[in-house]
Amino acid sequence: MIKVGYIGLGLMGKPIATNILKAGYPLIVHNRSREVVEKMAALGAESASNPAEVARKVDVVFTNLPDSPDVELVALGKDGIIDGAHDGLILVDNSTIKPASARKIAEKLGKSGVLCLDAPVSGGDIGAQKGTLAIMVGGPEEALEKVRSIFEVIGISITHVGESGAGQIAKAANQIMVAAQMVALGELLIMAKKSGADPEKVIQAIRGGAAQCWALDNKPQRLFEGNRSPGFKAYMQHKDLNIVMDTAREYGIAVPMTAITTQLFGAMLEMGMENLDNSAVIGVIEALSGDSLLD
Numbered sequence: 001m002i003k004v005g006y007i008g009l010g011l012m013g014k015p016i017a018t019n020i021l022k023a024g025y026p027l028i029v030h031n032r033s034r035e036v037v038e039k040m041a042a043l044g045a046e047s048a049s050n051p052a053e054v055a056r057k058v059d060v061v062f063t064n065l066p067d068s069p070d071v072e073l074v075a076l077g078k079d080g081i082i083d084g085a086h087d088g089l090i091l092v093d094n095s096t097i098k099p100a101s102a103r104k105i106a107e108k109l110g111k112s113g114v115l116c117l118d119a120p121v122s123g124g125d126i127g128a129q130k131g132t133l134a135i136m137v138g139g140p141e142e143a144l145e146k147v148r149s150i151f152e153v154i155g156i157s158i159t160h161v162g163e164s165g166a167g168q169i170a171k172a173a174n175q176i177m178v179a180a181q182m183v184a185l186g187e188l189l190i191m192a193k194k195s196g197a198d199p200e201k202v203i204q205a206i207r208g209g210a211a212q213c214w215a216l217d218n219k220p221q222r223l224f225e226g227n228r229s230p231g232f233k234a235y236m237q238h239k240d241l242n243i244v245m246d247t248a249r250e251y252g253i254a255v256p257m258t259a260i261t262t263q264l265f266g267a268m269l270e271m272g273m274e275n276l277d278n279s280a281v282i283g284v285i286e287a288l289s290g291d292s293l294l295d
Contacts, residue, residue: 005054005061009036013064015128023153055084068097087113099165106164115143120171138167175240181215186282219279231277238265
């Protein structure tokens with residue numbers, strides 16, 4: 001049986017790691033917060049004191065961390081994965097980071113015999129809990145085939161996009177669409193409300209047509225109930241959009257709509273809504289329009 005490590009037990013990492021454990025894989029975990037490690041230990045996972053210890057003991061080590069510097073530190077820093085690296089180890093990074101960081105990590109760890117997959121996911125906390133994530137994979141196909149059985153535990157869509165960094169490019173593209181949907185959802189709900197139509201009836205009317213999308217299927221009912229808790233936190237959406245903007249600048253790509261979307265999510269942070277769901281960007285639209293969905 002493949003021995004698996006998981007580093008980063010946050011909103012997405014904990015349910016992913018739990019599904020791996022429930023599938024019968026021996027699991028070693030590490031996280032900065034010890035409380036969640038203790039909860040995983042109660043389910044049967046082994047705890048480790050640092051990333052190097054995790055890497056030393058496993059065949060495959062997953063990471064799921066907030067941003068590029070965090071992943072680089074865990075992978076390449078003191079007591080990091082590189083210090084526990086061994087020939088044949090596979091690193092799978094479920095984080096959303098810059099493609100350049102994914103390539104840097106793959107290059108440096110490759111010198112220690114480690115195969116690296118940048119494998120960001122999409123589907124939110126619900127997808128993580130249900131094991132229905134979409135997984136976008138960059139890196140050696142041989143490494144993907146070795147861990148495919150684990151991926152099938154956590155996701156239903158597994159796509160090998162290309163070499164190192166390609167998975168992160170796909171995730172950046174994903175976040176362009178996700179963020180645009182959240183802003184569009186906020187705009188259409190406030191337009192319906194302020195123009196005198198029932199927003200719930202409007203959603204029913206358009207969900208079956210060309211406007212149908214994941215956001216319409218999953219977010220409106222939560223908003224109608226006044227539930228703006230994450231989900232996927234707004235500050236993480238803003239971080240991902242900044243990755244898109246950095247990548248666009250690097251390659252000379254015009255992304256005018258995403259530039260505006262990034263500003264709207266930036267406004268969320270300035271308004272103190274950074275820990276709300278990304279669909280709560282409707283709050284910015286409400287402030288600009290002088291009306292509220294729930295009033």
